[in-house]
Amino acid sequence: MPNAHTVDQVRAAEAPLLAGPPPGILMQRAVSGLVAYVARRLGRVHGARIVVLAGGGDNGGDALWAGARLAARGARVDALAPGRTHPEGSAALLAAGGRLHGPDPAPADEVARALVGEADLVLDGLLGIGGRGGLRPAHARLAAFAPPRRTVAVDVPSGVDADTGEVAGEAVRASATVTFGTHKRGLWLMPGAAHTGPVELVDIGLVLPEPDLRALDDADVAALLPVPGAASSKYRRGVLGLVAGSDAYPGAAVLAVGGALRGGAGYLRVITEGRLGAAPGDPHSRAADLVLRAHPEAVVTPIAPGDGTAMLAAGRVQAWAIGPGLAPGPPVRDLLATLLGADEPVVVDAGALDPLGELLGADPAVLRGRSAPVLVTPHEGEFARLTRLALGWDPRTTDTELARDRLGTVRRAAAATGATVLLKGARTLVVDPAGAAWANLTGSAWLGSAGTGDVLTGLIGSLLAAGVPATLAGAVGAHLHGRAAERAALPLAASDLPDLLPRVVTELLDGETAPKPGHCR
Ligand SMILES: NC(=O)C1=CN([C@@H]2O[C@H](COP(=O)(O)OP(=O)(O)OC[C@H]3O[C@@H](n4cnc5c(N)ncnc54)[C@H](O)[C@@H]3O)[C@@H](O)[C@H]2O)[C@@H](O)CC1
Ligand SMILES: Nc1ncnc2c1ncn2[C@@H]1O[C@H](COP(=O)(O)OP(=O)(O)O)[C@@H](O)[C@H]1O
Ligand SMILES: [K+]
Known part of the structure; x- marks a missing residue:
């Protein structure tokens, strides 16, 4: 390591x-x-x-x-x-x-x-x-x-x-x-x-x-990857609830599902925002429709915007991921508040980051009462907005501080919010509220293209659902995501990444002499 x-x-x-x-x-x-x-x-x-x-x-x-x-x-x-x-x-x-x-x-x-x-x-x-x-x-x-x-x-x-x-x-x-x-x-x-x-x-x-700062290499990641054992089943491998995609942004859900399916969870429940009562295939549930066409193995439930009861009724999960393709606003805030009220690990990304900032701004202790971790995955702009809403930081100062002391700044944000923070970008950092920190050493600047972050969110959510601890789920997810990018034909597009993950995972596992028991429940 x-x-x-x-x-x-x-x-x-x-x-x-x-x-x-x-x-x-x-x-x-x-x-x-x-x-x-x-x-x-x-x-x-x-x-x-x-x-x-x-x-x-x-x-x-x-x-x-x-x-x-x-x-x-x-x-x-x-x-x-x-x-x-x-x-x-x-x-x-x-x-x-x-x-x-x-x-x-x-x-x-x-x-x-x-x-x-x-x-x-x-x-x-x-x-x-x-x-x-x-x-x-x-x-x-x-x-x-x-x-x-x-x-x-x-x-x-x-x-x-x-x-x-x-x-x-x-x-x-x-x-x-x-x-x-x-x-x-x-x-x-x-x-x-x-x-x-x-x-x-x-x-x-x-x-x-x-x-003070660690990184994972391929062997570390191979040892941490959830690998099913003889007693595994789709449920025991972990169920991920992915809240992603809206009529306005259906594609992000497809990308996040692609990442999630290659992340090791056994079962994927996808909750998309669509018109109340809309069923998959209904023209008013575009995200559900697109997800099912691209990934028939996903189990999709369209819900009315903000309907937390319908979201939870989709079924039990071991972890949640929320945000790709959701437009920030009160309905997403309601969904997030519902998830925070439950006690599974949650990845919060994209359209759910501002709503989390608002919830933290209103109640700085909102994450402290939970025993399960919350992992946020902002890029720099989202980090500046999240810390403004949650902690009252001036975004211009935050930009300067990130350039002056990136790790120290992310550590302060993680400690103050109680969330594990994965700050995306070249050399993605993952820092937990106690300050333990990981830098990602894989990937390339070609990853800076729309939608790659959605794939990462699904991937990390899947690892969390399989039982990988939050900080490591972030670090392992970023490592795999970067390795996939290194194998992509250039210039890469986000939708290439899920298809590259099986090769990456297979190579990593082949590097191991014996199968690892993994994190099966
Ligand atoms: N301490 C040790 O036993 C070892 C040290 N090693 C080497 O020693 C280095 C550290 O050596 P030093 O402690 O002498 O420090 P440096 O050689 O890094 O720098 C010290 C010198 O740079 C000047 N300086 C400081 N800031 C400056 C700036 N902004 N612009 C221009 N000049 C500036 C100082 O006035 C001083 O003359 C390590 O990075 C490594 O390369 C290696 O030989 C391994 C063993
Ligand atoms: N210069 C870069 N070098 C390496 N990785 C990068 C670089 N720029 C962006 N990335 C990676 O690309 C992804 C972009 O995610 P994000 O900004 O959320 O995109 P989107 O929201 O469009 O999905 C992240 O995984 C990030 O770490
Ligand atoms: K030097």
């Missing part, structure tokens, strides 16, 4: 190793990992042209030592220093035949540009976990020269806050990041996460505490 730690946690884990002999052992371990990565990537070190961007701290030390080792293997290495340099690192580089440009006089822009322009690889050692605030001007100038496709960030892309992922001003964009000891939280958090490229972890022997 990949883990991410805070800078304070890393510093504390390094302290005992720094105190004992031999001196510099951590840096040399880090450098060995970095050089191994560079050599693998270049294929041939001898004759390669390497530029080191060397800041004044230990991050610059790592990069200079790596430069020294590469120079000793026949690379041509030039270091650009915007200020003083790590003394032992720069001495090692010079002794190995490398060249140091700066700090006095500072490397001229034309020199820096020319060296970087012809480099096979640029090592960004301007700043690591010691960075504070935006890059100073001399560092920022060099960072701007770093060519994204040929730059490897050492530990952290310089200019990205290692703790929060904040990018205040210029920051290096890397094609890969070689990080030491553990993932730094900021590597997984937007906007910084967009600067890292794939992250390679080098073990330097740290003994680390419980991580």
